[in-house]
Structures are given as structure tokens and as C-alpha cells.
Amino acid sequence: DRRTPSHPALQHESPPQGDQGRRRGRCPAAMPSPRSSPAGRAAPVPSPSCAAVAFRSLLAADLRFSRQLGVCAGERSAWGSARPLLRLLEVSGHGVPWLAGTLYGLGRSESPAGREVLLNLLFALVLDLVLVAMVKGLVRRRRPTHNKMDMFVTISVDKYSFPSGHATRAAMVCRFVLHHLVLAIPLRVLVVLWAIIVGISRVMLGRHNVTDVAFGFIMGYMQYNVVKYFWLSPLSAPALFAVWNQ
């Protein structure tokens, strides 16, 4: 039946009357031909805008594609035997080891320059946790249905998937490390690869949809700009460093 919208995003939508929908900026692609109600009258329900149709189509494609890529979502999945390796990657991008490692480094560091960098890394990691928790709490997108909720240490908002906290952290830490550590080229390449693989592994583990990770990378990349802007130093935060150096 050509009059029935084929896309799930368009189902349950009734046609607009005449060209009213078009005049209101509705999407022509989403407008089925007028249909009569059983009583013989056309039902005046608006059809979605082009932006809404495009958005829903993107989300539907994202869900489909992410499910196909979730090849390590369970032990019995296509690549289930690689799951332990991907879970190791999950721990490598988790907040707890990064926070613990940074605090440990701060405790051991004897050079003022090292302490400054580590203090800012700590600030970056906490900022990341706060911002990701806020966005997850606002968007409230559920994790993919094929995800097994067996993640290492989570907080309440981690039942939501948008954005991927691992992707934001990986992108931000990657930029941070590349800016503040003097590393040989092969190591710099490894850091970038690690960040990318952590992101991809989130989808393969079934933890996230592709858009969660893509947005996470962008958000993490931008978070580093915030850290750079508010860089803590003996000049910008003298009290903090005075306490520290006592």
C-alpha cells in the first residue's frame, strides 16, 4: 500500500490536510497521501518535519549498525572469545584507574612541574566525570538492549549510554598526554591508537551505540580546551600551590 509510510519513524502519523503540512515546513518525504477516517473525514494530525525524520532515520540506522558491530556483546556472540581482551581495554579507559594513578603520581611527585601537570590531569578527570554525568542524566538514552550490564564499578547515571564516558576520557586524556608528555613518535601513535580502540571496543562490547562514541570523542576533545583555558598554575591558583608546597 503506497499510502502507508514504510519507515518506522513515520508510522502512526496521519497525513496533513491539503498542502498545509508543506506550508508549515513539514517534510514532503514524510507526507503520505490524504486518508479518510472511517467517518469519511481526513484526520488533521501533523506530519514530522524533515529534521525530525532525518534524526529518527539516523537513530534507527545507528541502532541497527551498532547491533551489527556488537560482536563481543556476550560470550556466545560472533567474536565472544575476544571479550576478555576488550574488557581489559575497558579497564584501561575507566575512571577509577585513571583517578587512582593520578593521585598516586601526585603523592609521589617531587618536581613542581610534574605536580602541576598531574594536578591539572586530576582536574580534567573530575571535570570529565561531572560533565558526562550531567549529559547522561539529561539525555537519558538507554544502553543497547544487547549490552550485558557487567561493567567494572559504575555510578547511577552509567545505566545511560549517551555519551560514552570511555570515549570522552580517552579523547581528552589523549590530547592531554600528547600536549604535556615528551614522547617518541611511536609512543604518540600508540596513545592515539589506544584512544580510538577504546572507543571502538565500546560498540563491540555492546555497551554503546556508534553515536554515543562519536559524540563522546568530540566532547572529550573539547573538554581538553576547557582544561587548557582554566589551567591551574602557581600564577592562576597560588593558594592551591602554596598549600601543596608546604
Ligand SMILES: CC(C)=CCC/C(C)=C/CC/C(C)=C/CC/C(C)=C/COP(=O)(O)O
Ligand atoms: C580511585 C579513586 C581515588 C577514587 C574513585 C572515586 C570514584 C568512585 C570515582 C567514580 C569513578 C567511576 C565509577 C567512573 C565511571 C566510569 C564508567 C563506568 C564510565 C562509563 O563509561 P561508558 O563508556 O560506559 O559511558
